[in-house]
Amino acid sequence: MILYIKNMVSLRCKMMVAEELVKMGIQYIDIDLGIIEIPEDITHDQRELLSANLLRSGLELLDDKKSILIEKIKNLIIEMIHYSDELPPMNYSIYISKKLGFDYTYLANIFSAMKHISIRQYIINHKIEMVKELLLYNELSLTEISFKMHYSSVGHLSNQFKKVTSFSPSSYKQLNLKRTVALENV
Incomplete structure (x- = not known):
């Protein structure tokens, strides 16, 4: 069971x-x-x-099937971003669709309807949380973090980071902000 x-x-x-x-x-x-x-x-x-x-x-x-599917999507994203050494080499939509055995459009529509956020934005939010952690660990440069998190460039990462946090990655690092968002609230 x-x-x-x-x-x-x-x-x-x-x-x-x-x-x-x-x-x-x-x-x-x-x-x-x-x-x-x-x-x-x-x-x-x-x-x-x-x-x-x-x-x-x-x-x-x-108990209900849609809630279970939403949790499967969320847990797959959390596992993929926070607990895997490598992000999947393919597009996230293909990865999620293959792992769960459903058409991505179907998954995206259910997710958006129930969570009031797109899967794409949910992934971005989790990637930014992971970038925050990596910045605070101070073991990788921003270029290395950008590569590790599959951003096309440091500029792309910086723009997304600023949209989500209102800080540039370097400002965030200088302020040494603590991670304040629990994963279930991202």
């Missing part, structure tokens, strides 16, 4: 979910961003209790 969870965007969330399952005596096969795989069905009461316990931590057990 597969369970889908909203707002499960970090390793800490995965650990919290695993803890909750252990407390409830529910065995699991795998826990990934937004997904729990358990070997057998759980009862309605177990599902309700798990849902209530997860909700206290800001996580939500999902």
Whole structure:
């Protein structure tokens, strides 16, 4: 049985979910961003209790197919940008479409209707959050960050960064701003 969870965007969330399952005596096969795989069905009461316990931590057990698809899109983007060593070498729309097995236009329309933001803008927001982290780590130059994040040029990265944050990358770095946006709020 597969369970889908909203707002499960970090390793800490995965650990919290695993803890909750252990407390409830529910065995699991795998826990990934937004997904729990358990070997057998759980009862309605177990599902309700798990849902209530997860909700206290800001996580939500999902039931409807469109919400599950939205979470799959979000988690794929988060995993792709924040947890992969390399961004996919292909266009994001092709990558997302192939990974989820749906036409990209269909995915984009559902995502925009339910989240009130385009998939493209959602990706940009997450890329900028990753650029902020990389700037604060101070291990890569802006040119290296631009290359790593698949921007066509440093100028393109700088323009997008300024549109999203109101700062240039160098101003942001000089101010040494802390990352203030949680991934589930991007």
